[in-house]
Amino acid sequence: MASEIEPEKPGRRLEQALAAFPHAQAIGMTLEPQPDGRLLVGAPYDERLIGDPATGVIHGGVVTTLLDTGCGVAAGLKLKGKAWVATLDLRIDYMRPSKPGHAIKARCECYRLTRSVAFCRGVAFDDDEADPVATAAGAFMITNTGWKE
Amino acid sequence: MTGDEEKARRDAALERLTLTSPYHRFIGVSFTRMGDELTARMAYSGHLIGNPTIPALHGGVTGALLEITALMQLAWDDLWRRMEAGDAEAYEGKSVGMPKTIDLTIDYLRSGRPRDCWARATVQKAGRRVANVRVEAWQETRSRPIAAAHGHFLMPDAPRP
Numbered sequence: 001m002a003s004e005i006e007p008e009k010p011g012r013r014l015e016q017a018l019a020a021f022p023h024a025q026a027i028g029m030t031l032e033p034q035p036d037g038r039l040l041v042g043a044p045y046d047e048r049l050i051g052d053p054a055t056g057v058i059h060g061g062v063v064t065t066l067l068d069t070g071c072g073v074a075a076g077l078k079l080k081g082k083a084w085v086a087t088l089d090l091r092i093d094y095m096r097p098s099k100p101g102h103a104i105k106a107r108c109e110c111y112r113l114t115r116s117v118a119f120c121r122g123v124a125f126d127d128d129e130a131d132p133v134a135t136a137a138g139a140f141m142i143t144n145t146g147w148k149e
Numbered sequence: 150m151t152g153d154e155e156k157a158r159r160d161a162a163l164e165r166l167t168l169t170s171p172y173h174r175f176i177g178v179s180f181t182r183m184g185d186e187l188t189a190r191m192a193y194s195g196h197l198i199g200n201p202t203i204p205a206l207h208g209g210v211t212g213a214l215l216e217i218t219a220l221m222q223l224a225w226d227d228l229w230r231r232m233e234a235g236d237a238e239a240y241e242g243k244s245v246g247m248p249k250t251i252d253l254t255i256d257y258l259r260s261g262r263p264r265d266c267w268a269r270a271t272v273q274k275a276g277r278r279v280a281n282v283r284v285e286a287w288q289e290t291r292s293r294p295i296a297a298a299h300g301h302f303l304m305p306d307a308p309r310p
Contacts (some may be wrong), residue, residue, distance in 0.1 A: 023207035026196035050171045059172035060250050061213020068209040069199075087208045091254040143259060 005127040006084075024069060027062060031070075033077060038109040038120040040106050041070035045101050056100035063104060063124050064092055067136035070108030073121035078118065085118055085140040098133045106128075116142055158240050162228060163187075165242040167221050176210055178217055183230045189268040198263060206261030206295075211286060212300040214268050215298040216253055219282040222270040223248045223302055246305025248280060253300035261295045264288055278304055 021029075027049060032040040043049070043058075043066055051059030068090055074083045098104050107129065108122035118140040124133045160182075167173060167180045176194035191214045199207025224247055229240035238244055268286040280302045287292045306310070 020201050021207075022196050022198040023210055024199070024203060048171050048175045053169055053171065059170065059213065059218055060253075061172060061176070061209065062255070064216065064255075065207060065209025068207070068212065072208075086260065087255075087257045088254045089254065090208070090212065090265040091252065092212075092250075093252045094250050097249075 021069075023065065027065065029066070029069060031073060031123050031126050034107075035149060037074075037078065037109055038103060039070050039074040039077060040107050040120050041073070042103055043103040044103045055085060055097070057097040058100075058104060060092075063098070063106075064090070064136075065092075065124045066106045067092060067108065067124055068133065068138070070106045070122050071110070071136060071138050072140055073127070074108045074122075075110040075118035075120055075142075076114070078113055079142065084143040086137040086143060088141050090136055090138040092134055093131050094134045098124075099126045104133065106136075110140075113142075118142055159232060162232070162240050162242060166224055166228065166245065168215075172213075172270070173217060174178065176213060178214060180221060182225075185226065187218070187222050187225055187269070191266040191268070193264050193266070195211060195263075203260055204263050206263070206266065207256075208257055208261075208296075211257070211261050211266070211296045212253070212255045212298070214266060215284040215287055215296060216250060216300070217256060218268040218286075219253075219270045219284045219298070219300055219302065220248055222272060223275070223280055223282065223304075226272060227305075248263065248302040248304055251279070251301040251303055253298055255296060255298040257296050259293065259295045261286075262288055266295070267291075273299075274302070280304055283308065 027043050030042045049058045049062045072085050106122050106124040110118050110120045112119040120138050122136045180187050197206050197210045198204050228239050270282050270284040273281040281300045286296045287294045
């Protein structure tokens with residue numbers, strides 16, 4: 001997961017970045033930077049993303065995708081678009097299945113940057129943020145090539 | 150029943166198990182088997198790309214492939230045991246309990262290129278309540294995995310013959 005975000009115009013640049021990420025587009029992902037520096041990502045309920053047709057619950061892979069994207073882009077935002085990040089590892093803990101028919105959201109943050117590594121975490125939920133579907137913790141490698149010249 | 154018929158019945162059971170999930174079809178994951186050992190294939194498609202400038206497979210999709218491979222191997226092991234015991238319902242996909250992911254830790258080793266990807270899972274321990282599984286995904290070269298994961302899975306309380 002890498003990101004290219006210009007901090008001056010986060011909204012427009014985020015949309016542009018998102019438009020260029022095929023898989024984010026494919027699942028209808030939205031990205032909303034928050035004033036506190038965290039990032040809210042989301043994906044609408046979509047029948048193509050159902051894991052088990054008997055329950056209608058969205059597959060865990062979609063939750064992984066949201067958390068990976070959210071954490072990576074949160075790191076990109078904190079780096080003010082001057083570098084790329086690549087996921088080193090990601091641990092996902094699943095608390096409960098998401099509710100059929102409901103969008104899944106995830107609030108992600110990069111809580112520490114070192115010279116080489118961005119440390120991130122995220123919480124995925126549907127209706128109530130206090131009742132999470134899953135949590136994630138990940139380390140992302142900061143690459144030395146920024147997206148600007 | 151001949152060996153060929155038995156093989157065909159088991160192949161049909163595997164298809165029923167692995168192809169009913171819309172998400173498996175969405176990311177193009179299918180399975181082949183050598184006896185009880187499964188190999189997943191994620192067929193390349195443009196919408197699996199995360200970062201188009203490299204271009205690389207989306208890490209979330211690679212993670213999804215690893216999780217699916219672990220879950221399907223666990224479910225198949227259960228079906229296989231029941232088929233070996235002559236449980237007719239196992240062939241029809243009846244009372245197939247799906248394990249639930251408790252946690253999954255994914256290590257990203259190389260960036261996924263825009264081509265097919267394969268994965269295989271090893272059940273380290275299948276306990277009564279929890280299973281511990283390791284999974285690896287690779288592209289052209291088996292010895293150069295692009296990602297590896299280990300996870301814990303809650304076993305279903307499916308009826309056993």
